[in-house]
Amino acid sequence: xxxxxxxxxxxxxxxxxxxxxxxxxxxxxxxxxxxxxxxxxxxxxxxxxxxxxxxxxxxxxxxxxxxxxxxxxxxxxxxxxxxxxxxxxxxxxxxxxxxxxxxxxxxxxxxxxxxx
Amino acid sequence: xxxxxxxxxxxxxxxxxxxxxxxxxxxxxxxxxxxxxxxxxxxxxxxxxxxxxxxxxxxxxxxxxxxxxxxxxxxxxxxxxxxxxxxxxxxxxxxxxxxxxxxxxxxxxxxxxxxx
DNA sequence: TGCAGCCATCGACAGACGTCAATCTAGCGT
DNA sequence: ACGCTAGATTGACGTCTGTCGATGGCTGCA
Numbered sequence: 463x464x465x466x467x468x469x470x471x472x473x474x475x476x477x478x479x480x481x482x483x484x485x486x487x488x489x490x491x492x493x494x495x496x497x498x499x500x501x502x503x504x505x506x507x508x509x510x511x512x513x514x515x516x517x518x519x520x521x522x523x524x525x526x527x528x529x530x531x532x533x534x535x536x537x538x539x540x541x542x543x544x545x546x547x548x549x550x551x552x553x554x555x556x557x558x559x560x561x562x563x564x565x566x567x568x569x570x571x572x573x574x575x576x577x578x
Numbered sequence: 579x580x581x582x583x584x585x586x587x588x589x590x591x592x593x594x595x596x597x598x599x600x601x602x603x604x605x606x607x608x609x610x611x612x613x614x615x616x617x618x619x620x621x622x623x624x625x626x627x628x629x630x631x632x633x634x635x636x637x638x639x640x641x642x643x644x645x646x647x648x649x650x651x652x653x654x655x656x657x658x659x660x661x662x663x664x665x666x667x668x669x670x671x672x673x674x675x676x677x678x679x680x681x682x683x684x685x686x687x688x689x690x691x692x693x694x
Numbered sequence: 695t696g697c698a699g700c701c702a703t704c705g706a707c708a709g710a711c712g713t714c715a716a717t718c719t720a721g722c723g724t
Numbered sequence: 725a726c727g728c729t730a731g732a733t734t735g736a737c738g739t740c741t742g743t744c745g746a747t748g749g750c751t752g753c754a
Contacts, residue, residue, distance in 0.1 A: 488647075493626060501621075506610050506612075507610045508613075573693055577689055578686075578690055
């Protein structure tokens with residue numbers, strides 16, 4: 463699997479292409495966690511949902527308020543909210559008959575920090 | 579925003595749970611574009627690749643330098659690089675036999691801006 | 695106690711995704 | 725001209741995703 467250019471002496475390639483890129487020091491577990499977060503954002507419906515929940519501020523947003531603007535069926539919206547919840551981007555709270563969703567700003571900020 | 583706060587606990591209207599959350603003014607096309615960008619980041623292998631390309635700086639990173647650290651076969655790495663390219667996060671340049679990839683900071687910044 | 699509404703879960707299905715082996719294209723050096 | 729190397733493309737396969745209709749659990753009201 464290793465590239466064959468490394469054997470048979472040193473510095474074989476006068477025009478070596480490979481620079482010592484930062485191949486080391488990459489946390490695989492952290493990458494999987496980040497990928498999970500970005501995956502939650504990799505859908506227009508979920509972006510819309512997160513946008514609305516964020517716009518609702520600390521008060522949170524009721525699911526009954528999200529279904530119609532999302533333009534998807536209620537089970538589909540529930541499915542997307544579950545993905546956002548599992549990614550840790552939002553939290554859910556049951557208030558009586560209704561379910562309210564709140565954004566977790568520190569989680570969103572963590573993703574943003576990963577891009578800079 | 580959140581001009582209409584639901585006074586939780588005081589008086590809840592029986593037939594109106596819904597506050598006028600920011601349901602309007604959501605650009606569907608922009609959301610699809612953002613989702614495409616986030617989708618490109620929604621994989622640990624691609625995060626690793628982008629990390630290495632970014633670490634290489636303006637000089638760029640050679641594909642031959644990315645395959646082994648990625649821990650995937652060469653076709654798979656090429657496939658992921660294509661997704662990053664199609665998402666506009668990186669550019670490719672052919673220099674002789676080798677292909678060099680460069681990051682597009684303004685595109686990454688655009689995604690970061692969408693999170694804040 | 696019964697009824698109505700909100701929301702999560704289940705079952706199903708078409709389409710997309712990640713992965714690899716095999717193949718193809720294009721430069722380079724001899 | 726020839727072979728070698730780097731990298732992109734193709735084909736195939738199993739898995740995951742987005743979507744909906746149907747169902748079930750839970751809450752509040754009459």
